[in-house]
Amino acid sequence: MPASHQPESSRSHRLDSKGAVFDNRSGGDRCYRIRCAGITKVYPGVVANDQVSLAIQPGEIHALLGENGAGKSTLMKILYGVTQPDSGSIWFDGQQHTLKSPAHARRLGIGMVFQHFSLFETLTVVENIALSFYGKAMDKRAAGQLKDLARRIEEISSHYGMPIDPHRHVHSLSTGERQRVEIIRCLVQDISLLILDEPTSVLTPQEVSSLFVTLKKLAAEGCSLLFISHKLQEVKALCDSATVLRHGKIAGTCDPKTTSTEDMASMMVGSQTTLGQRYSFSTSKNEDKRLAVTGLTEAAMGEFGAPLHDIHFSVKPGEILGIAGVAGNGQRELIQLLSGERLATSPDFITLDNQAIGQLTPGKRRRLGMAVVPEERLGRGAVPDMSLSENGLLTGFLQNLVSGGFLRQRRIHGFANNVISRFRVKAHGNSADAKSLSGGNLQKFIIGREILQDPKLLICASPTWGVDVGAANLIHQSLIALRDKGTAIVVLSEDLDELFQISDRIGALCHGKLSPVKPVRETSINEVGQWMAGVFDHPEKSASAPMAMEPDRQAKEYTP
């Protein structure tokens, strides 16, 4: 059924003033547009949501804050009917519902704008929108329907200040315009709750401020908004209330208008919680620079990346350097530049034992003793359709597994078996396909494969992401043992606790800039939390590169 046949009432009460909506409702749940309680969702090896509760009033802009992996995506997928919770209840407009599917959620009036757009590039705006809600009902009258729909799109886009031509092809639209199409697609369906997943991560500052105008207008008309972000300044500028998730649990709620970014940051990264057990510090006296990165400045990769700006750091043999930061702040760029998948613009930006390696291929860097654990397990770290033996060979080929160009099958199986047993990988032997393993087990296999190569330098991204506690401890112990053998290790992670457990020195990436790097003993989780939010003086601060993240200024820019 076309959404335009939705009851008129839902449309009219959105257009009522905020107060009127409140007055119509009485008692408990009736006050809330959506409320959930006791939401729990367990994935193998990880509790994504643990007794999460949330309530949003009509016309309220509610922020959902948390690091990546804190459970934000799981919660919003549950609220949009993509995933079913293991337990817990959801009330929408005071009535309890079991959201069976996104279509069901849309029928209730819930819309969602995903971080990655789902638009067909070769179709026009109106065709894209028609596809999503006429679906199978598209028939011979489609042409007429399209005309009506195009008019509707124009109405909405001018009403909410999102100019868009319904007949333009999507491939000709900028990222910001595509996002408008996604938002309009929700609005044509008369929604009363709009969920936005990190909507600003793809936008320029100008686009962000015009998006905020639109969102505030929507809210003023009574539509509730759930705004998912980890950018604290934006949350301060836009939201009426905030719920902070951490490790799948509610870490707290606050009023972002009156709470400082520092306090919100520490809620996100959890300075109040107790740390895991701290491993021994490095005792190495070696002061050589195993890896040195000097003035690394490179462009961003794709629309979700961040350009790197003047990165300086070095790592000594027998030391773990932790680099904190929320994904999307330059981590991907840094790892690919270090691994050689992307070549630096100058060879001298990166040196290994004083040899410039910035323009060496990944294979040459491996031959010099570098090993890398990438952030994607399937697709880079491992070939999904190959066995574990073959995946061991993938980067372990320098471990005497090949002789004269021929494969030494016995040694290849032996190497894989060694990884499997030393790192307690749960798999049906070395012939199991990589894709048949759980994420945590595959992570153990990949880390084990790199560690057993005894590298001189190990670059390791999110070593324990999505891994259960036991496996995380095993991985941490192995990294410490490798460090004590004299390997220089760089760990990039979003998990501050982890970095404080294993790093000897620590810094943070934010917006492609690296914070000061300090010994872990001389800093606090609070300070690094602020670095992650961009609160630091760039070491090479210059007049031409103004601070992007001064909270007050940023907030002003976003306020229309």
Add this chain to the structure above:
Amino acid sequence: MKIAIERRPQDSSLMKYLSPVLAVLLTLMAGSVIFALQGQDPWTGLYTFFILPVSDSYGLSELGVKAAPILLCAMGLAVCFRANIWNIGAEGQLLMGALMGSWAALSWMDSEGVWVLPAVLITGTVAGLLWALIPAVLRNHFNTNEILTTIMLNYIALNLLLYAVHGPLKDPHGFNFPESALFTNAVTLPLLLEGSRLHIGLAFGLLAGVCIWVLMTRTFLGFQLKVIGLDASAGHFAGFRERRLVYFSLLLCGALAGLAGISEVSGPIGQLVPSVSPGYGYAAIIVAFLGRLHPIGILLASLLMALVYMGGEMGQIDLGLPLAMGSLFQGMLLFFLLACDFLISYRLKISAHQPPAHGHHAGVNG
């Protein structure tokens, strides 16, 4: 009754091997319908197409003659396809091998040295290799799509060959027919079987099969090719040199196709003619996939494809059917194979109020 398509939780390895068999059966079934529409008895038609051509030893040897070039091309293509390189240009590489090999043969055929035949074969092989170098360079350094460039180069190769037989390589004593002079014994491939046309080209094909099997299962190079085919970013991450692998697989395929081409002209044909290949290079694409990119499978599939070629001719001679029937069978084979391959990752879910009728599988897929 409702038929729905749903994704299998895991790819079916049974269907992976059953699919070519199913495709062959469906082709035979659809073929009998076409025979019936042509006013032929389907059984006679199928018999004439698939049994009669190989009912005597000469027929069997001809099967080998036809299979040899297909086998060589398909082996090379299998390496490309494993590495996810869509070389559609085996036909052009074969024609260039035939053209340049013929040029060498015509230049040297009057000398008596033992070096002549190997030199001719090498010239043809290198010509195929160089023809494949063009799309390889274009892909590696200009980021072009090899599907398009290899197809386009097929037509260029064909026209170069036509130019040569109408011009520079035309037999001066050939009454102006577009043909080269007949090759002498010095540049003719030795026969495998006396009294037949079965030449050593088939042995080249079998040898290539063994080498490719060793390459893909026993060497690190083959492993790297498989990795970039399955997951290019993992190969890049591991430090494999993708460009080199692209060069290797395209050039290997070009060389094998070139060898197939020169083996045709210096074998069964014995001179350069405009119709060196009735589309062997294209048929080899079907063969490579029908044989699941595995040497044994490719061997069986190339015999089947050779049979289709012979059947087409036999149908024309015995039943007066159009020669295009052979191409029709080739097309149907590929069509049904692609349709059946769909069932590797998907399955049909039939929820019925009444027992589902048989034959609906084919109806839905076809």
